Amino acid sequence: MMKKPSILLISSADPLKGAGRVALDYYKAFLKNGFNIEFLTLYPVCDYPEIRYVYTKPQKWRNRINRRIYKLTGCNKEKNEFRFFYTFEQLPEVPVNKVLQSVGKHYDLILVMFWQGMLSFKTIKYLYKQFLCQIHFMGVDYSQMTGGCHFPCDCLRYQVGCGMCPGVYSSTLKDFTYYNIRYRQKVYDMAKPVVYGNLYMREHFYAQSYLLKDARIEPSHDIYDMDEFKPMNRKKLREKYGIPGHKEFVVFFGCQNLNDERKGMRYLIDSLKLLWMNLKTQERESLQLVVAGHQFELIADSIPFDTMNLGFISMSQMHEIYAMADVFLSPSIYDAGPMMVNQSLACGTPVVAFEMGAALESVKNQHTGYCAKLKDSADFAKGILWIFRLTEEEKENMRKKCREYAMNHFSYEARVRNIIDIFEKYNEK
Secondary structure: OOOEEEEEEEOOOOOHHHHHHHEEEEEEHHOOOOOOEEEEOOOOOOOOOOOOOOOOOOOOHHHHHHHHHHHHHHOOOHHHHHHHHOOOOOOOOOOOHHHHHHOOOOOOOOEEEOOOOOOHHHHHHHHHHOOOOOOEEEOOOHHOOOOOOOOOOOHHHHOOOOOOOOOHHOOOOOOOOOOHHHHHHHHHHHHEEEEEOOOOHHOOOOOOOOOOOOOEEEEEEOOOOOOOOOOOOOHHHHHHHOOOOOOOEEEEEEEEEOOOOOHHHHHHHHHHHHHHHHOHHHHHHOOOEEEEEEOOOHHHHHHHOEEEOOOOOOOOHHHHHHHOEEEEEEEOOOOOHHHHOOOOHHOOOEEEEEEEOHHHHHHHOOOOOEEEEOOHHHHHHHHHHHHHHOOOHHHHHHHHHHHHHHHHHHOOOHHHHEEEEEHHHHHOO
C-alpha cells in the first residue's frame, strides 16, 4: 500500500441527525484507521470542534437569493418528490469562494456526501482546480446523474440529457436541467470523479445515464458503527419497549414519512392483509407489529395486526428497535437504499424487501431474508410468512448470516479498505 492519502470529506447535512450521520461514520472510520482526514460541513458541529464549517449560523439572505434564482430559471413550481435543492449549476447556494476559504491547503482525495444547501458542480470544478486530486461522489441519491433533481421518480429524461423536465412542469427542451447537464458533463470530463453506487443504482440507473456514460463507476456499500448497530438481548429490549410476553414474533417497519409514495406503504398494507389470511388465530395473536415514522394515523385503520406506533424515533434508538425484531420489512418501490435495510442486517435482523435498492445486493441470494418481486404484495407476504414459519434454529442461523454479511461489507474497516483500494486503482493510472 502506498502512503496514506490526505482526505477532505464534505457533507452539507447535519452529521448528528438522520441520514447525515453517515458522513460522521466515514469521518470516524478513517480516523480510527490512522488517516489524516478533515471534515467540512455548513455549520459548527456540537462536540466536534475540529470539524470545519462555512457559516457560524444559517444565512437567511441566502435563502431569499435562492428563491429569486428559482424564479429566474423558470422553476416557479415543482413536484416535491423530485427534490430540487437548486436550479442553476453556476450559482451554488454557498458561494464557491466561501467553500474554498473554509478548507485546508492540500488533499489527495475529496469525498463528497450530501450536496443540498451547499454545493453544485461549479464548486466541484473549483475544488478540483485548486487541489488537482481525486474526487469521489459517495452516491447517497440520484443527483450525480441528473440535471438537478435528487429523485427522478418515473422520469427517464436523465437518459437523454434532460430538458422538458416533468419535475418543474417544463415543456421546453432547453430548460435549466438541459443546461445543467451540459455544465456537469464538462466538470466530469475535467475532474473525472469516481461515482459510487450499489448494484441497483449501477445496473438500473447509472448504466442508462447520459451523464455517466463515460464516468468512473465503482461499487459501494453503507457504513455503520458495528459496536452500535449490533445484535442485543431481544427479550430485555422487548420488556423495555413494552412488548407483551405472548407476542413471540415482532415485525418492524418504518420510514421518515409513512405517506411517502416511494416507500410503498400501500403494497405493505396489502401484504399484511394477505399474511393475516394465511395465519391461524393463535399465530395472529403471537405477532406484534412495531411502526416508526410520521403520519402513522393515515394507515393505522388499514393494518389488521396488533400494532405499536413509536412515532418518529431518533437514530440513537434505531439499533434497539432493529435488534428486538424478528424481521424488518422494507416495502420501498423506488429508493437508492434505504439505509434501514443494511442497518437491520447489522443488528442481526433479517429483511423482507422488494427486489430493488440495497436489497438486491444485501438480501437477494445472501440468506439474510427474502426479496419479493417488485410491487408484488402476495410475494412480499410470502416472504414474511416464510420467516415466521422457520424453526428457532433456522432463525438463529439467519441472524448470524445477517451479522456476518454486515461485518464483511458495512464495518469501518471494510469501507475504508474499499475506498482506499479504489483510490489506489486510479492513482496508478
